[in-house]
Amino acid sequence: MTKFLTSSLGKKTVMALSGLFLCLFLLEHLYTNVHLFFGDGGKEFNEASHSMVHSILIRIIEVVLFLAIVVHVAQALLLTKENSDARPVKYAVDGTSKTSDWFSRNMLLTGSIIFFFIVVHLYNFFVPYRVTGHVVGPEEAMATGGETLAMEVAEALSNPIYAIIYLISVLLLAFHLNHGFQSAFQTLGINNQKYSKVWKMASVGFAVLIGVGFGAFPIFFQLAKYIGFDALNWNM
Numbered sequence: 001m002t003k004f005l006t007s008s009l010g011k012k013t014v015m016a017l018s019g020l021f022l023c024l025f026l027l028e029h030l031y032t033n034v035h036l037f038f039g040d041g042g043k044e045f046n047e048a049s050h051s052m053v054h055s056i057l058i059r060i061i062e063v064v065l066f067l068a069i070v071v072h073v074a075q076a077l078l079l080t081k082e083n084s085d086a087r088p089v090k091y092a093v094d095g096t097s098k099t100s101d102w103f104s105r106n107m108l109l110t111g112s113i114i115f116f117f118i119v120v121h122l123y124n125f126f127v128p129y130r131v132t133g134h135v136v137g138p139e140e141a142m143a144t145g146g147e148t149l150a151m152e153v154a155e156a157l158s159n160p161i162y163a164i165i166y167l168i169s170v171l172l173l174a175f176h177l178n179h180g181f182q183s184a185f186q187t188l189g190i191n192n193q194k195y196s197k198v199w200k201m202a203s204v205g206f207a208v209l210i211g212v213g214f215g216a217f218p219i220f221f222q223l224a225k226y227i228g229f230d231a232l233n234w235n236m
Contacts, residue, residue: 021068
């Protein structure tokens with residue numbers, strides 16, 4: 001097992017599995033964020049977020065999630081270094097651009113930008129809610145009038161600079177997923193020639209879902225700010 005995990009195939013397999021786990025998290029995260037569109041003052045979103053924080057199962061998954069991010073990044077760096085060491089002198093004529101797109105050739109770059117955004121995202125939301133206590137749960141907010149997570153998200157996405165950073169990161173994530181999703185199944189031996197078109201369509205569909213889904217939030221809050229619309233309380 002140790003020999004396999006330290007091999008190139010083993011590293012790719014670990015990166016594929018960790019990447020697919022992160023894809024599941026993205027779906028769950030998108031489902032939770034959709035509650036921001038309910039116009040109920042963020043009530044459903046706050047309650048959904050608060051209930052997950054106090055679920056032992058979610059707490060365990062949360063630890064696994066952080067580990068998956070670290071492992072995914074570490075394996076990507078190791079594989080990139082191995083590929084670079086295997087070809088220390090670049091070819092005089094590089095024909096890869098003719099057979100692959102820019103995003104597939106720059107997965108490390110897009111992944112690095114996405115990782116940077118994750119760190120910023122955690123700093124803006126996870127730290128105030130889970131570490132410093134600047135953001136409080138729904139019950140405490142009702143008692144003290146403190147700032148809720150929905151209010152924090154609305155405030156951040158109403159900031160044009162953060163909204164642009166968020167949108168660019170989400171678009172890069174979508175392109176990253178489009179290639180990574182297919183590569184993961186190919187690494188696991190599932191993406192054979194017979195089903196390659198199916199997996200390609202699934203990859204594009206998933207990338208579009210994540211890109212459009214998450215991209216809708218900064219656009220929604222920016223439009224709401226522009227027209228003077230209360231994005232959190234329109235249904236109250």
